[in-house]
Structures are given as structure tokens and as C-alpha cells.
Amino acid sequence: MDILNEISLFLQTSVQMGTHILFAIVGGIICEKVGNTNLGVEGMMLMGAAMGFTVACSTGNPVLAVLAAGAAGLAGALIYAFITVTLRGNQVVTGLVLTIFGTGFAGFIGKSVSGNIVPESVVSAFRPYDIPILCDIPIIGKALFSQSIYVQMALVVAILAYFYINKTKMGLYMRAVGENPAAADASGVNVTFYKYFNILLGGFLCGVGGAYLSIVFLTTWQDNVTAGAGWIAVALIIFSTWNPLKAILAAYLFGMLKGLNFKMQGWGIQVPSQFLEMLPYVATIVVLVFITLRKKKENQPPKALGDPYFREER
Amino acid sequence: MKKKLLAALLAAACLFTGCSNNGTSSSDSSSADNSTASGENSTAVDTDVKVGFVYIGKIDDGGYTQAHDAGRLAVEAMGVETAYVEDVAETVSDTCEAIRTLIDEGCNLIYTNSFGFMEGTVEMAKEYPDVKFAHCSGYMREDNMSTYFGKVYQARYLAGIVAGMKTEANRIGYVAAKGIPEVIRGINAFTLGVQSVNPDATVEVVFTDTWYDPAVEKQAALELLNKGVDVIAQHQDTTAPQVAAQEKGAYCIGYNFPTADAAPDAYLTAACFRWATFYTDDVQRAIDGTWSSRAYWEGLAANMTYLDELSDLCAEGTQEKVDAARNAIIDGSLEPFTGPLYDQDGNLKVEDGVRMTDDEIWNMSWFVKGVVGTIPA
Numbered sequence: 001m002d003i004l005n006e007i008s009l010f011l012q013t014s015v016q017m018g019t020h021i022l023f024a025i026v027g028g029i030i031c032e033k034v035g036n037t038n039l040g041v042e043g044m045m046l047m048g049a050a051m052g053f054t055v056a057c058s059t060g061n062p063v064l065a066v067l068a069a070g071a072a073g074l075a076g077a078l079i080y081a082f083i084t085v086t087l088r089g090n091q092v093v094t095g096l097v098l099t100i101f102g103t104g105f106a107g108f109i110g111k112s113v114s115g116n117i118v119p120e121s122v123v124s125a126f127r128p129y130d131i132p133i134l135c136d137i138p139i140i141g142k143a144l145f146s147q148s149i150y151v152q153m154a155l156v157v158a159i160l161a162y163f164y165i166n167k168t169k170m171g172l173y174m175r176a177v178g179e180n181p182a183a184a185d186a187s188g189v190n191v192t193f194y195k196y197f198n199i200l201l202g203g204f205l206c207g208v209g210g211a212y213l214s215i216v217f218l219t220t221w222q223d224n225v226t227a228g229a230g231w232i233a234v235a236l237i238i239f240s241t242w243n244p245l246k247a248i249l250a251a252y253l254f255g256m257l258k259g260l261n262f263k264m265q266g267w268g269i270q271v272p273s274q275f276l277e278m279l280p281y282v283a284t285i286v287v288l289v290f291i292t293l294r295k296k297k298e299n300q301p302p303k304a305l306g307d308p309y310f311r312e313e314r
Numbered sequence: 315m316k317k318k319l320l321a322a323l324l325a326a327a328c329l330f331t332g333c334s335n336n337g338t339s340s341s342d343s344s345s346a347d348n349s350t351a352s353g354e355n356s357t358a359v360d361t362d363v364k365v366g367f368v369y370i371g372k373i374d375d376g377g378y379t380q381a382h383d384a385g386r387l388a389v390e391a392m393g394v395e396t397a398y399v400e401d402v403a404e405t406v407s408d409t410c411e412a413i414r415t416l417i418d419e420g421c422n423l424i425y426t427n428s429f430g431f432m433e434g435t436v437e438m439a440k441e442y443p444d445v446k447f448a449h450c451s452g453y454m455r456e457d458n459m460s461t462y463f464g465k466v467y468q469a470r471y472l473a474g475i476v477a478g479m480k481t482e483a484n485r486i487g488y489v490a491a492k493g494i495p496e497v498i499r500g501i502n503a504f505t506l507g508v509q510s511v512n513p514d515a516t517v518e519v520v521f522t523d524t525w526y527d528p529a530v531e532k533q534a535a536l537e538l539l540n541k542g543v544d545v546i547a548q549h550q551d552t553t554a555p556q557v558a559a560q561e562k563g564a565y566c567i568g569y570n571f572p573t574a575d576a577a578p579d580a581y582l583t584a585a586c587f588r589w590a591t592f593y594t595d596d597v598q599r600a601i602d603g604t605w606s607s608r609a610y611w612e613g614l615a616a617n618m619t620y621l622d623e624l625s626d627l628c629a630e631g632t633q634e635k636v637d638a639a640r641n642a643i644i645d646g647s648l649e650p651f652t653g654p655l656y657d658q659d660g661n662l663k664v665e666d667g668v669r670m671t672d673d674e675i676w677n678m679s680w681f682v683k684g685v686v687g688t689i690p691a
Contacts, residue, residue: 220553
């Protein structure tokens with residue numbers, strides 16, 4: 001019983017540590033599925049974290065706070081979309097710039113709110129709650145059913161994103177744009193609209209993910225709160241082979257990683273933390289090698305990923 | 315015509331300021347008179363000392379750098395001009411660039427507040443022999459470069475007393491950054507404090523291998539709390555471990571800076587630095603012309619470190635025990651690192667009645683008995 005309890009508490013923390021990353025991976029997948037590599041994930045997360053925190057503190061309204069966080073991520077994505085889609089700028093450079101911009105923006109906004117604490121109304125709205133009976137399931141009960149609604153939202157969003165991408169007409173069009181924008185264009189799909197819509201949607205999710213850290217997990221403002229989580233998300237997009245369902249696994253596995261290190265310290269096992277920090281990237285490289293060798297169709301990156309689309313250039 | 319007039323005025327202004335600067339530096343006695351006179355009016359001291367600070371973090375980080383910046387503000391209150399560069403990366407090139415920026419702004423006394431700034435500060439001290447430097451927490455000194463630090467382990471010993479009195483599980487968690495002597499020393503002093511009032515209690519340590527990563531710090535604290543500890547102490551730069559303690563209904567002890575606001579339902583006290591003590595003393599020496607390179611390492615007695623006021627959550631009788639220990643440390647009758655001290659395996663490391671020297675304390679690399687955890691390689 002004790003060991004079961006310990007495992008379930010461990011998983012509960014791991015899921016919390018994977019939540020902001022899950023939002024970010026799903027946001028990144030949606031963006032990459034229309035053919036845009038967005039390295040600005042970290043920047044959009046930070047923008048969301050800062051705006052969400054500011055609005056949470058000034059209004060005390062949890063819904064507004066989440067919306068503001070999403071809007072901030074969306075605003076960052078709008079800059080990115082305008083440069084890469086309308087002006088056809090280089091996606092890698094633009095993404096990097098967005099991360100640098102977002103970090104500065106968040107630091108600037110954060111200056112005026114540092115020292116504040118998230119008001120009680122928001123804290124209680126996102127406090128972990130037990131779903132009766134389900135939360136008593138051994139091992140996974142606490143991880144899934146004794147959590148904040150924000151954590152559960154991430155899971156729901158990932159599942160919805162899967163259906164959106166794979167089972168809806170809009171998802172079909174978006175995938176077409178990401179695979180072969182010229183063909184999509186020829187068949188009457190509005191490429192610019194689909195690119196904008198999905199990049200902005202992805203940005204919204206990244207912003208919401210960042211805000212999880214500032215308004216739910218930490219409830220105080222800490223500068224550069226994501227501390228590189230956005231980059232891990234970029235790597236895990238590939239690890240999950242652009243599939244939001246696998247993203248759930250990737251995010252929670254990552255959330256487990258640090259916790260496992262702490263556990264092992266308790267057992268007296270020493271693992272250099274540099275090794276653990278390397279793992280998500282090593283795993284990503286392994287997956288990249290694997291999918292390039294196996295050439296399984298559903299695991300491939302969108303064909304037109306990274307290429308700006310010029311209608312006149314065929 | 316107008317331009318000529320302006321130029322003439324500027325030139326006159328330059329001449330004037332140049333003169334007044336020469337005046338102060340050439341005759342010490344007159345400048346001292348001036349400074350006392352103007353000090354009473356609480357305006358600028360008549361000195362050419364301008365102080366620059368190189369910070370590892372942001373001045374409002376609610377932790378390490380904010381504590382330093384309180385010291386800078388105290389220097390400003392003396393009427394001395396200051397400047398700072400924040401968020402400087404711990405590389406030699408970034409350190410040098412930040413220092414050059416400050417020197418360009420006219421600073422002639424420069425403090426660098428993080429261990430990783432050491433090499434860069436040494437390099438700059440050699441390049442600018444007329445500028446005075448002081449580096450926090452390092453061990454390299456030059457003729458124009460001091461080192462300074464606070465004996466925060468003494469405050470941690472007092473914090474240990476608070477935790478030892480509070481814990482009911484007799485298990486205390488400690489979220490630590492890196493396995494270096496500064497951190498180990500703090501854990502040991504804290505544990506000795508705990509065991510001085512509660513010999514049965516143990517201190518369980520996890521290392522995060524980062525000074526600053528709020529989410530990871532909180533995760534580390536949650537892991538400890540899940541294992542059953544009921545007080546969390548920390549050697550980390552954010553309040554995240556304290557937030558974790560509050561969430562799990564446990565108690566916490568802060569570091570660097572009083573942070574009762576971050577976790578009001580969990581906060582017991584914090585082991586803090588009062589950097590103003592060193593900064594004002596050192597700047598005064600520069601003004602008086604008595605500045606010389608030194609190794610400054612002071613604690614409770616010099617008011618360089620202190621324990622924050624105890625919150626209402628502390629166990630009954632804690633205040634008395636803390637006061638007694640504090641007074642004993644200040645008058646020298648108590649030194650936490652006095653034998654008999656045993657390591658984790660029970661081997662006698664320090665003989666009964668023997669006090670460890672400052673050097674031994676500074677370089678500590680083993681855990682005392684009562685600490686549960688291993689020092690990362």
C-alpha cells in the first residue's frame with residue numbers, strides 16, 4: 001500500500017511537471033502541421049506566463065487570466081505569422097527572434113508584478129480536486145483524477161487536437177497545406193488563412209501552457225519562469241512524431257525525469273544531472289534517425305515544413 | 315553664435331567639475347569636513363567614489379540579487395552615486411563587458427556578486443589597477459581586489475533550531491542547489507541546529523543541480539514532502555520550495571531575503587544576508603582613503619547575516635532558544651562547528667571541544683551525522 005501510494009504521488013507530481021510542456025508540444029505540433037517550424041515556443045510561453053499572471057493579479061478572474069495568457073501567446077504568434085507567411089521570411093530566424101523578444105517582453109511585464117501573489121479566487125479555481133472513486137484507483141488515480149482542472153485541460157486539449165488534425169475537414173486542409181501547399185492552393189484551399197489560423201492557435205496554446213507555471217504551479221512571479229521548457233517542447237514535437245496523443249506520453253515522461261532523479265538520490269543512486277538533461281534531446285535524435293530509416297508514412301514530418309510558400313514559384 | 319555660447323558654457327562646466335574632483339582627492343581633511351557637512355543635509359557626499367555593481371540576477375528577483383540591491387540602496391542613502399548591471403551571465407567575457415560598462419560610466423569601486431564572476435573580475439582588476447574591486451564568495455584576491463561573503467551558516471544554525479522545534483515527523487527536507495562547500499556548509503550548520511534541540515530529527519537533502527529553476531525547485535520540494543517531511547528548508551534562489559510546502563500543508567524556511575508573502579501559511583523564518591553591512595563599510599573605507607584588499611567573512615556578530623523574525627507559526631518556546639543561541643554565537647561562546655562532530659557514517663571528524671578553523675569550514679566537503687543524502691560528484 002505504501003509503495004503504491006508513493007508511486008501514485010510521484011506520478012501526480014510528474015503529470016504536473018509535464019503540463020506546461022504538453023500545452024507547448026501540442027501548440028507546436030499544430031503550428032508545424034501547416035508547414036511552419038516555430039522555434040518561438042519558449043518566447044510565447046513566457047509571454048503567456050507574464051500576461052496571465054498580470055491579469056490574474058489585477059482581475060482575480062481565472063477565466064480572464066487564461067484567456068489573456070492565450071492572447072499573449074497569440075500576439076507573439078501573430079508577429080511570427082506575419083513575417084513568415086505574409087512576408088515569407090525565414091522561419092528559423094523569426095522563431096529565434098520571437099523567443100528572444102518574448103523573454104524580454106515577459107521580463108518587462110513581470111517587473112511591474114514581481115512580489116505579487118496570485119489572488120485566492122484564482123488559486124482556489126485551479127486547486128487540485130478529487131474526482132470521487134476515480135481518484136482512488138491505484139497508481140494512476142491521483143495522477144489523473146486528483147489534479148487541478150488546468151492539468152486535466154491539457155490532457156483534453158491534446159486529445160481534441162488529435163481529432164482536429166486527423167478527423168476533421170479543417171484538419172485535412174491544414175495537413176494538405178503542410179504537405180504540399182501548391183496542391184492545396186490549386187484545389188481551392190486558402191493557404192494563407194490556414195497557415196495564419198493554425199499558427200495563431202498554436203501560439204494560443206503555448207501561451208496557456210506558460211501561464212500554468214506562473215498562475216497555478218508557482219503562484220508567484222519568477223523571471224524566466226519556463227527556464228528552457230520551450231526548447232524541450234520543440235525537441236519533443238519531433239519525439240512525438242507530430243502526434244498529439246504521443247505528445248501526452250512525451251510530456252509526462254519528461255515530467256517524470258527530474259522527479260526520478262530526486263527519487264534516485266533518495267535511494268543513494270547517483271546519476272549526473274547533465275545526463276538527464278541530455279535525455280530529451282538524445283531521445284529526439286534517436287527518433288529522428290528511426291523515422292528517417294523506417295520511412296513509415298504517418299511518422300514523417302510535414303513535407304513542406306520550413307519552406308515559405310510562394311504562389312508564383314512552381 | 316548660440317552654438318559658441320553653449321560650447322563655452324559646456325567647457326566651463328567641465329572645468330568646474332574637473333576642479334572640484336581634484337579638490338576632493340588632493341586634500342583629504344577638507345573633503346572629510348565637506349562630507350560631514352553635506353551628510354547632515356542628506357545630500358550627496360563630496361566624494362569622487364562612484365560604486366558599480368555587477369549582478370547575476372534581476373534586482374527584484376525576491377532572492378539573492380534583491381538582497382544585494384538592498385545593500386546598494388544603503389550605499390545610495392550614504393549619498394554616494396551607484397550604478398548596476400543586472401542579469402549578467404557567469405562567463406569571463408560577459409563579466410568583463412559588464413565591468414567595462416560600469417568603468418565607462420565613471421565607477422571606481424566595483425562589486426561583482428556571484429562566484430562565476432571571479433575570473434573576469436581578476437582580469438579586470440589587473441587591467442584597471444586604479445579601480446577597486448571586490449568579488450563575492452570567491453577566493454582569488456589582488457592588490458586592488460577584495461573578497462567578501464557572509465557567514466550565513468550561523469543564521470542557518472538558528473533556522474535549524476526553528477525547524478527542529480517545529481517538526482513532528484522528525485523529518486525535515488532540504489532542497490539544495492549544487493554539491494559545493496558553500497551549500498554543504500549550510501546543510502551541516504542547519505542540521506546541527508536541528509539536532510541541538512531535537513536529536514532524533516534528520517534532514518533529507520535533494521540536489522537540483524541548478525540555482526534557479528522555479529519549476530524544478532518546486533518538484534524537488536514536492537518529492538520530499540511526498541516522502542513525509544513536514545518542514546522544507548532551501549538553498550535555492552526562488553520561493554518555489556516554500557510554495558510547495560504551503561500547498562502540502564507543511565512549513566518552510568526561506569533563504570536570502572524575508573519572503574513571508576510567498577507562502578504566508580507555511581513560512582517560519584528565513585536565513586538572510588544583510589549585504590548593506592559590508593557595502594556601506596567598504597564604501598566608507600574608500601571614501602576615507604583607508605580601503606585595502608581584504609578577505610571579508612562576517613556573520614551574526616557583525617550583523618552581516620541574520621535570521622528573519624519568527625512567524626506566528628513557530629513552535630512555542632522557539633524564540634527563547636533562538637535568542638540564546640544567537641547571543642552565544644555573537645559573544646563567541648558558541649560556534650556551530652565545534653567537536654565532537656561525526657560524519658554520516660558515524661566516524662569522528664572533529665575531536666571533542668575542537669573548533670574547526672575558518673578555512674576548514676570554508677572548504678567543507680562532507681555531511682555531518684543526521685543528514686540523509688549524498689553529495690553529487
